[in-house]
Amino acid sequence: MILNLPFIAVAVLLLIGFYGLLFKDNLIKITMSVVIIEGAVNLFLVSLGYVEGAVPPVYTMAPFEEPMAFAVPQALVITAIVIGIAVTTLMLALSVRIYQTYGTLDTKEVRRLRG
């Protein structure tokens, strides 16, 4: 039962993220929604590798009787987090530039590209 909790959290986070992405008008809030979606996916990957009562997957301190958590999802998540930071930084930098040229962050007004 308790093992399912992370997956429920993933679903809730995804819902919040997509809600923000679709219904919010502020570019900063859209950036936050993307970050929340990233967090949900990363949590999903980490939860996949969890084994109940397991020790951290560090080879040198592994006791051979006890189970270890899966190492691969954790390695994946590290990479995904780094990529996520790059994306967030670039989005925030673009928001700054958009604010400088348009004078607003509202997506209803940042709409010079049409048709």
Added chain:
Amino acid sequence: MIEFIQKLPLIAILLPLIAGLATILIGKYSEKIRNIWVSSILGITLLVIVAILFEVIRNGLITYTLGAPQTTPEAWDVPVRIILEVDAMGAFIALGIGLTTFLASLYSWRFFDEDRLGMNTYYALLMITAAGGAGFAYTGDLFNLFVFLEITSISAAGLVAFWSKKGTPYEASFKFLVISAVSAMMFLMGVGFIYGQYNALNIGMVAERMMETGFGTLDQLALGLFVASLAMKAGAVPMHMWIPDAYGETPAPISMVMVTISQLSLYGLFRVSFSLYGFNLDGVALGWIIVILGLLTMFIGVMMAIIQKTIKRLMAYHAISQTGYMLLGVGVGLVALMSGDAGSIPIYGQQAMEGGIFHILNHAIYKGLLFLTAGAVIYKTNVRSLDDLGSLAREMPFTTVAFVVGAAAIAGLPPFNGFASKIIIYQSAYILNPFLTAVAMLVSVLTLASFVKVFQSVFLGPKKEEIEGIGEVPPSMKAAMFGLASLTILFGLFPDLVVETIVVPAAEALIDQQGYIGGIL
């Protein structure tokens, strides 16, 4: 010597990546040396990519293992290694990104004459895009597909935003970044589903284990995530809204590179449907979904293109429309493959796939040519609106001829390369259902109409005072256009040669799922 050939895929990724970072340092010293450095490195990368293609066609799959020895320890049933697995399809698709980044670097020598701010980072990002694209084409690992997808999209987003005077490129880049970040996250979610079930990330390994256990609900969920995210990145209707903004607002050489970046996502879609799922799918539903996506994409794209008023936005909508042909060709192939006996494919299915894959390369060439001619017009006149241009044929004869070649190719007129691949798609789709061919031909006619309009309003018309004496573009830009125009004509005159040497092996590699699985063992 054989060992060196095995390492070539790694070189194609690492060379532009490391050289790209060094570019910033070299650029601080001298601009001229930097330009030569960038073009020669990207030229070498293109040569390496071509060498890999011919090596793969001659001797079969190249598998390169990163970090761990080739053989796995006996006691472990999980191969702990990251692999690059290059089959003919992967080697083929890398050709587009290699060619366009090389020509973009040549074209950029003079294109940004007016303001040279940030050119060092521009070239660095261009080379990192090339590295990411080559990595995406060569990797045999699901998670690395995600990583390289993100590397190409982040660097491409930087390139879209970089040349901005009035702020609209920032808006386009933000849109592109949101779309690619969310779709990449959905892709990663699908990778999570697959990993949780099969405890492997190698595409071949997963495919093999899926064959043993059968196709389950979670696989279906993962497939949905993969198809949706990759189709969104490839710009298929109804997820196409970012394409006209991103293609239209970037500098012209980057528009050309963006076309091949979208094609990489298309390749990812084909890789997932054929090599990962393949015969596990047991049904023609996915094939028909791709065919219908293709029809919608080509029709809506061309209809939107007809009403456009700025030159590059119009071409961007045509790029969407042409993506539909590739989806149609490969979708017809997938339907045929699934409806026949396992392992055999009706002849029209094979031909449809050849047409679709050939069209990928042709599209990269003639679309790149068209974007470069649009860039030449904007470079000389600094006008984007079709209504304000005119009579440029008097001033820029070379650009005019290049434009006519590209426009004839995209409309599918013989003897240019667009005709060569479209006729294969028409013939083979007709056998599956005549309606498909009817729509495809109608779209070609509409494309021709739209480009006749562009030709008339940009290059013909009475003499205009404000453009008198602007002259022709510099030689480096001419060279890039000449390269693409001559490829357009050559591929149109000798289509058999190209199809036999590189397209048929690519199509066969895509169909041959067992061969792909065999490559990792």
